[in-house]
Amino acid sequence: MYRILVYIGAALLLLGAFAFGVSLWEGPTAWHTDVRTFWGIPISLFVLWIGLAHAGTLISAIFLALGYPLGRRTSMVAELSTLCSLAVAALFPLVHLGIIENFYMVVPFLDARGNFSNLRSPLVWDFCCISVYGLVSLLFFATHLFSEKFPDLKKLIRPMAWLLFPLVLWVHTIVSLDFAVTFVPQWRGAFFPLYFIAGAIYSGLALVIILLTAEHCRVRVLEKLMLGLSWFMAFFWLWEFLLKGSFSFEVVFLGAVVPQLMWLRVIRENAFGRLLVAFSVLVSLGLERYILVTPSEYNAAEYFSWTDLGLVSFSLGLFTTLFFVFRAKFSSLLEGEDVVMGEIVLQQDESDKESEKVSLPEKNDFSILRLPLLLGVLVTLLYVVWAISVENTNLAPLSVVNVVPLCLPLLVLVASFTLCARPLWGISGKRVKVVCAVLAGILGCLAGAFWAGGSSDVPSGAVSVQEIDSTKTAEFIWSSRCAGCHGQDGKFNEKFVREFYPLPQKLTPVRLDTLGEDSLVKVILDGRVNMNPYRGRVSEDEARGLVRYMRHLAGEGE
């Protein structure tokens, strides 16, 4: 069964891989954009998949945190789907960029030149939130996965769930802010965070229902929840319509009308019926995201090019392949003993609640959260103070509000790693340890490279017609300031200079190189022997320009 699904996934992946390659190669012209639409399909897919990821966390972490645990398999499936969707989602913003290798500039950390990313931008918040979300989800998944073998880990699960719970809501709020803070009329609305969260959970539930059907089991709570959310979404769509007059028949029909079929017993009790409804919800939400991201007057979905479809297929294929490969790999760890494969387990939620309740930690077990939380708060505070006070190249200083979106993710990151690091390190084998050490080393190197910053040379290829030339300015300053003594061509104004003793040295390229640019700049600014100091009359940059001009003159003389 899983093998077939992996093959289907791989086929979709291969079909889409070509489109993916073309998108990398061509950049943003590969997919449909127009005069007003700068973004297109990758961002729609990003929003869709990040939403799908959230439902996984919601189902396992939030239910667990609220003391409503589902069957082990249900939650593991949900968590695995979170991780796979996140991997898919993370690819698309990268593809979307005009210059992919510059993506690191979004990291909110200073480099040696005083460049600091713009913490006012929702994109920076987004980047941080999602990376943290990915890491913490991975940690949660690992803890949960191995807790069967190592009962020590059991007591970590609920505190971790409590850390993840607010993070999910936070992350999707931030994703919605990408749209809601802008000036695009179609994207405005204070209800966007709620709308996005509801949409995310709704589509994510549909995905988990599909995945559970593949496991031959069903969880009724999730179906009820999905049905409930369909009303929520219908309400939001109505609101959008009343507010902005935008309305899409397909979205509302597939997303709000079709799910009502769940009221019918024949549909509900039939695996295919459930699949039909779930798929219809996914299609509806996918379409809705696309329409939202392309704020054009026309229905942009009609302009789908083959690359757009290819990217959709790529994302589906990647998810399916990743999910079922890991599913097969971990299958012994994923399934509890109580679940018999191949049977429809009815009312699973009820029976499983009993079995899991026993293993739930007592209330006072949360005390292990104290130290990590404290550390998290401290680190966050330090970061906020630092980020606000740091000198950077932006004109207006940051205010606290700009940094707030980063606070929770930072706190959760620090807290969850402090919480889990020791127990997980204890149980991990030698190989994992080596890999971790190597990863840490690589991370250190990357941080160093980040601090050094990328090259600021204009790529020579892009300036093929003529070199950039600021010599004009330098020449100007030279003639007005330096030529009096040094001569227009740098070879001294003989008549004038003879009055000085000792005679100044000739400017040869060799001599200029031995003196070095910096010390020559100093000489210009502070003077030496008979040379007057020019500080205040030329700026440091201009002095540097003059030194370069001297080299230019000296080179010409040869």
Place this chain on the structure above:
Amino acid sequence: MDRREFIKACSVVALMQVLWGCRRLPDLSGAKVPEIAEFEREVRLALSRAKGAFDLVQVPMPGPLEVHGASPVNRFGMAIDLDACDGCGKCILACMQENNIPLSSKGERDAGRFMHWIEMHGGAPAMCFHCGNAPCEKVCPTGAASHTPDGLSTMMYKRCTGSRFCGANCPVGARKFNYVDSVKEGLARKFNPEVPLRSKGVMEKCSLCLQRLQDHKHAQMATRPGVEWRGSGLKTACSEACPKNAIIFGNWLDQDSPLVQEAKHRNLYVPREIANLDPSVVYMRGRR
């Protein structure tokens, strides 16, 4: 790790490298350079496809920038005289030549996009309005779009990752994205050696002829040190090119600037979308 796993790992690395290699800049020696006539032709084409007129609202005269760190003596801007402008499009061409703006490829033109920093909106030229409270700069993740103390909304091309968030957030659509590699495609010509050509994947827009301002400032510092620089006597390329003198450049904070002298007696308008973003470029109509 056994042999198979090793080979697998190697092929993954190789695949990643191939994908990465796709993004490398191609070798450009021998790229074609377009004729000036082609630029003129494209301007005519753009004029024939003018966009809809803005909904204008009246605003008071721009004052000092309300940003921390802004200069108290300089705020550069322009006023476009709608009574004088006849929409001839000479400013568009002048701007292209001053700033090395590339031609658009056929695909781009079909999608309705030009790289021109000035576009006609219902017969009135519109460039970036250099909003004092610019929404495009707020959303730029890397800080590539930022403000200078003297009121210019600028772009650091090397710092741009091409996320196009700023483009989506400019209410008047003043930002232009380099969707194609114009040098490689033979669409760019370096008229002005002081302005770099932009590579594929970065955003650009009207810079208020930043290079002219810089040169002017340096020249004054060299020739008349100690005199405060207020940009007097300077003109941008578009204002220089206008035969009707309909585009007036100047310093909003300098009472002697031709801009203030003229704008004092006129009604000032800006597009409704950016009316409360404190734009530095305005339209003038009617006398007061």
